[in-house]
Amino acid sequence: MILLDEVSKSYPIHGGGRREVLRDVSIALPHGRNIGILGGNGAGKSTLLRLIAGSEPPDRGRVRRTCRVSFPLGFTGTFHGGLSGRENATFLARIYGADPRAVLDFVHDFAELGPYLDMPVETYSAGMSARLAFGLTLAIDFDVYLVDEITEVGDARFRAKSARAFRERLGRSSVILVSHSSTTIRALCDCCAILSGGALHPYETVEDGMAAYAALMGVADA
DSSP: OEEEEEEEEEEEOTTSOEEEEEEEEEEEEOTTOOEEEEOOTTSSHHHHHHHHHTSSOOSEEEEEESSOEEEEETOGGGSOTTSBHHHHHHHHHHHTTOOHHHHHHHHHHHHOOGGGGGSBGGGSOHHHHHHHHHHHHHHSOOSEEEEEOOOOOSSHHHHHHHHHHHHHHTTTSEEEEEOSOHHHHHHHOSEEEEEETTEEEEESSHHHHHHHHHHHHTSOOO
16 A cells, blocks of 8 residues: 655745645555546646655655555656666666566566667667666566556557556556556556645546546546
């Protein structure tokens, strides 16, 4: 389980003041459910994933985890640009207590970066960085995978391989997914939460969440 206990988070706004992303949020995100996070642009969905991962601390409150949670897939801050893909993979394997050799072997085979694996990540294209991130995420066993927008990575063959691998992993793990795609959320999630105005509102089903989000945004039901 992932528990947010009176968590607050805000950022300074250019010109003065602060933008509140979370305000005294207390919620339990149960393990074993695939949760889609909905919210408008700037609502703080990516920030929420970073807080859950521990990549960023809250201003107040605590985030408690009783399960093994991944770094956010799609969060570019995961990698050190001056280090090679191999060095980043080795570092993260050690951080998460995984076998570095096994992780490197998986990433080498899955990401298909060839000699670029030994080049600095800052020289990678967006697609190459996504391949590294996707491969590294799958190379380490997590109970909960945090995904910040699934992007189309590589050619059709690589996309199909990635989709198969991710769905296989979700057979024994769960996901917390941020996406603007209702199709993706319906395909991968079984419940939703809407982040709006500093509050996080849970919904038992995806359809209930989608209907509430459509009403909030003033659009036809997605």
